[in-house]
Amino acid sequence: MSADTATAPPDNTDSHPSGDDRFEFLDKAMRRARYSQDQLIEVLHVAQEVFGYLSEDVLLYVARGLRLPPSRVYGVATFYHLFTFDPPGDHAATVCTGTACFVKGADAVVDALAREYRVVPGATTEDGRFTLKTARCLGSCGMAPVVVIDGEVRGNVQSDAAVTEVAARLATTAAGDGQEES
Numbered sequence: 001m002s003a004d005t006a007t008a009p010p011d012n013t014d015s016h017p018s019g020d021d022r023f024e025f026l027d028k029a030m031r032r033a034r035y036s037q038d039q040l041i042e043v044l045h046v047a048q049e050v051f052g053y054l055s056e057d058v059l060l061y062v063a064r065g066l067r068l069p070p071s072r073v074y075g076v077a078t079f080y081h082l083f084t085f086d087p088p089g090d091h092a093a094t095v096c097t098g099t100a101c102f103v104k105g106a107d108a109v110v111d112a113l114a115r116e117y118r119v120v121p122g123a124t125t126e127d128g129r130f131t132l133k134t135a136r137c138l139g140s141c142g143m144a145p146v147v148v149i150d151g152e153v154r155g156n157v158q159s160d161a162a163v164t165e166v167a168a169r170l171a172t173t174a175a176g177d178g179q180e181e182s
């Protein structure tokens, strides 16, 4: 990388052709990073926060903005487990499989959710209703096993309780439209 390419504005900071305003946040993040290729991971973090996942379109946009080969951006993004490449489901459960949670039975929780919703960890059900994820230590080992359901942390979670809470969450939204049931 030369000093020139580190700070020179790229040629794609105009509105995204899709008209999706979220790309403006991405533009700002790249501008804040001074288009430094060394800031790729930071920019990808912002992209995932803004879009919820890293689509091919977003990865290409970042590659172009930071003037990196798409293969490098894909390579870095896929290397880190914290990035996801599929749109999240209407509801999501993240089971911590760090050591403390593993010892307290996190695997059984993962298995129960996977069996109940017929989805492998890291994937979303075919109907797009539920995403099952796993994570390394979530920093709440004293509450192991820990599961984050729709962004809310649950501690000392057993398999049945996890399945029951996910079912309750799914019941609050109608299949297909994500709307509250009346």
Ligand code: FES
Binding pocket: 096, 097, 098, 099, 100, 101, 102, 136, 137, 138, 139, 140, 141, 142, 144, 145, 146
């Ligand atoms: S290992 Fe699960 S919260 Fe630390």
